[in-house]
Amino acid sequence: MKKDKITFQKGLYNLNEEDNFNFQLNRVVMWNDGDLEDIKKIANKIKDSTTWKEELIEIGNQAVNQGRIKEAIAYYRMSEFFMYDGDPDKVKYYKLATDMFYDYYKEYFEDGTVIQYEVPYEGVKLPVLYTKAVGEKKDTILLHGGNDSYMEELFFPMLYFAEKGFDVYLFEGPGQGGVMRTQGKHFTYKWEKPVTTVLDYLGIGDITIIGASLGGMLAPRAAAYEKRIKRVIAWSIFPNFFLVALGTVPYLLKKLVKMLMNFGVAPILNLIFNMEAKKDPTVDWAIKHGMYAYNAKSPYEYLVKLNQFQIMDVGHLIDQDVLVLGANQDHFINYKLFKEELDSLSNVRSLTFRLFTEKESASNHCNMGNTKLTLDTMINWIKMTKESAKEFV
Incomplete structure (x- = not known):
C-alpha cells in the first residue's frame, strides 16, 4: 500500500434500528476504514450476534476476493466484536485481521515511521506502537483505548497527532485487544500498574495521557498515582462503570x-x-x-x-490538568453523569469539560462522526495548557 494523507470521515448514518448495532456499523466505516456501500448492503440483515458475525465475515471474504484488503481488515476485525468467549472464530478472526493489518501497512514499519515495542508485564507482553513528532516536538502522548478497543483502530489518530508535532506511544493494556484475546490477561482497574510499567520501560515522563471510552476512567485513575502524567484527557465521561x-x-x-x-x-x-x-x-x-x-x-x-472501575474514589488524588470530553447523544453513557465526575475532581490544577453535539456530527460515543474535530480539540487544549503552565511558573 502507499502511505496516504491522513483524513477522517465526517457524519453518522442510520444503518440499523438497534442502537448498538448501528453504532458499531458506523464504527466499521469511521474508525476501521470499511466501505459505506458494503455496510449498507448488510446492515438490515443484522438482527443478533450470529447474523453480525455471518454478515461481516461474508463481506470480508468478498473484499479479499476483490483485492480490497483494507476493507477486508475492517470487516474481519469487527466480525469478532459480538462473538462470545468460547467461540473458536473469535481468536481466529482477530488474529487474521491483525496479521493482515500489519502486512498491509508494513511500509510504516519498514521505513521507521512507526516502531513496535513489547513491554513485559505480569507474565504477558503489552504491545506499544511509537511514532515520532513531525517537526518541533510539542509534547509526548500516551494513548490507549477502553473496554472493547483494538489498538489498530487508533493507528491513524496516532499518526495524526505525530503530524501535528507530538511524540505518541499507543499501547494495549490488560483486558484489551490481543492482550486479552491471545494472551488471556484480564482487565485491572488499577490502570496505574500497566501505565507505570510502560513509562519505566520506555523511559518517558512529562506526558499527556489520553484514554478513550472506558479509557476515560482508566487514564485519570492512572494519573491519580503516576505523577509523570502531567495532563489527562478523558475521551468520554466515565466516573464509575x-x-x-x-x-x-x-x-x-x-x-x-x-x-x-x-x-x-x-x-x-x-x-x-x-x-x-x-x-x-x-x-x-x-x-x-x-x-x-x-x-x-x-x-x-x-x-x-x-464498581471497582471508577475515579470517584480517587478523584481527590488527581492534581494534574484534566480535559473531559462528552457527547450529548451517547447511547452507552448518560452524559448527565458529568456532574458526578467533575465533582470528584476537587484538586486538579485545571479542569475543562467539552460536550459535543449532533450539530458537530460528534454527539455519539467517543464523538464518533467527527474524529478530526475531537483530535483537534485535544491538540488545542494541550497547547493551551502547556502555555498556561509556563506563564504560571
Missing part, C-alpha cells in the same frame, strides 16, 4: 438493581440480567463480553467488579 452500566436502565429497574447489590442478592440479580439479555442485544453483549474480559463467572460478579 457501575453507574455507566445503569445509566440507560429504566428508573425503577435501576433502583431495584442498586438495592439488590447493596444486599448482595446474587441469584435474583443474575435472573434479572439474564432475562434482560434475552430481550436486548446490547445487554446480552455487554454481560457476556464483560464476564469474558473481566474474568467474572456471573452477571452479579461482573457488576461487583464494575
Whole structure:
C-alpha cells in the first residue's frame, strides 16, 4: 500500500434500528476504514450476534476476493466484536485481521515511521506502537483505548497527532485487544500498574495521557498515582462503570438493581440480567463480553467488579490538568453523569469539560462522526495548557 494523507470521515448514518448495532456499523466505516456501500448492503440483515458475525465475515471474504484488503481488515476485525468467549472464530478472526493489518501497512514499519515495542508485564507482553513528532516536538502522548478497543483502530489518530508535532506511544493494556484475546490477561482497574510499567520501560515522563471510552476512567485513575502524567484527557465521561452500566436502565429497574447489590442478592440479580439479555442485544453483549474480559463467572460478579472501575474514589488524588470530553447523544453513557465526575475532581490544577453535539456530527460515543474535530480539540487544549503552565511558573 502507499502511505496516504491522513483524513477522517465526517457524519453518522442510520444503518440499523438497534442502537448498538448501528453504532458499531458506523464504527466499521469511521474508525476501521470499511466501505459505506458494503455496510449498507448488510446492515438490515443484522438482527443478533450470529447474523453480525455471518454478515461481516461474508463481506470480508468478498473484499479479499476483490483485492480490497483494507476493507477486508475492517470487516474481519469487527466480525469478532459480538462473538462470545468460547467461540473458536473469535481468536481466529482477530488474529487474521491483525496479521493482515500489519502486512498491509508494513511500509510504516519498514521505513521507521512507526516502531513496535513489547513491554513485559505480569507474565504477558503489552504491545506499544511509537511514532515520532513531525517537526518541533510539542509534547509526548500516551494513548490507549477502553473496554472493547483494538489498538489498530487508533493507528491513524496516532499518526495524526505525530503530524501535528507530538511524540505518541499507543499501547494495549490488560483486558484489551490481543492482550486479552491471545494472551488471556484480564482487565485491572488499577490502570496505574500497566501505565507505570510502560513509562519505566520506555523511559518517558512529562506526558499527556489520553484514554478513550472506558479509557476515560482508566487514564485519570492512572494519573491519580503516576505523577509523570502531567495532563489527562478523558475521551468520554466515565466516573464509575457501575453507574455507566445503569445509566440507560429504566428508573425503577435501576433502583431495584442498586438495592439488590447493596444486599448482595446474587441469584435474583443474575435472573434479572439474564432475562434482560434475552430481550436486548446490547445487554446480552455487554454481560457476556464483560464476564469474558473481566474474568467474572456471573452477571452479579461482573457488576461487583464494575464498581471497582471508577475515579470517584480517587478523584481527590488527581492534581494534574484534566480535559473531559462528552457527547450529548451517547447511547452507552448518560452524559448527565458529568456532574458526578467533575465533582470528584476537587484538586486538579485545571479542569475543562467539552460536550459535543449532533450539530458537530460528534454527539455519539467517543464523538464518533467527527474524529478530526475531537483530535483537534485535544491538540488545542494541550497547547493551551502547556502555555498556561509556563506563564504560571
